[in-house]
Amino acid sequence: MNINELVKEAHQMAIDKGWYEEPRTFGEIIALVHSELSEALEDFRAGRRINEIYYEGDKPCGIPIELADVVIRIFDTCGYYGIDLEEAIEEKMAYNAKRPKRHGGKKL
Template sequence: MNLNELRDRAYKTACNHGFHDEELSNEHCLCLVISELMEAVEADRKGRLGKKCKSRFEMDYNRYPALVEEEKRFKCSFEKNVKDTLPDELADAAIRLLDLCGLRKIDIEDFTEEMLYEAEESCNDETFTESVYAISTIPIRYEYEYDYPLGGQLNSMLLAIFGLAKHLDIDLIWHINQKMRYNELRENKHGKKY
């Protein structure tokens, strides 16, 4: 997986949709990442785990290939089967991190299998909410405890999200790619203030 290519795509989409029309602080952007993580918690609380959303999406998407415009088929299938599920919200958090890396011109390191394994293993003794809390507090903890620069903080958050997704048996790259495609079809700032 080339996360720097995903970073560039996320940043370009955010720019094209007005998210970077004004200068925003790192804290503002990180708060939006955390808000996506909290939406993942809400999806978990509501039982929207998305265990079969990928296969259901593909089944719906391929059902009427000749009868419905491709873009409309994609949006309808995505909204019906994937949107607002736990994997979708984790993808949103990752996309916001990728976008912030693009904005600040931060390279994302290649996550080795060993790194992903360790990130996944760190979730074994935690509940889902404890894992999300740990990810949410990485910027403050890593800045003050380890003196990590922003790039190290963002890479650590991304790695932790990928580890959590692996722990939950979520194909996060698939979800990121689908959500980016969906976001590319949306209105300016996705109809929100920021």
């Protein structure tokens, strides 16, 4: 599957699971993406290994799973708003390739 096929699948799954029965704002959607990043951070703070996948019952958990949730939510967002994510990634990576080393002078 290419990126845009995954976008379409993630968004359709969100629709099928009832996540769009009520309108959502862009702010709400972005907050949900952020919440998945926060869950990854909480696993790290709890001492979980970065590449560890563990289970609570049959539910997969861990930093890799939370990062997958971030990507899935971003895919869903792009599907909802009709964003061609594959094109955007290709354009941004091409731009980044032309930037100087450690551009911007920031420490992080």
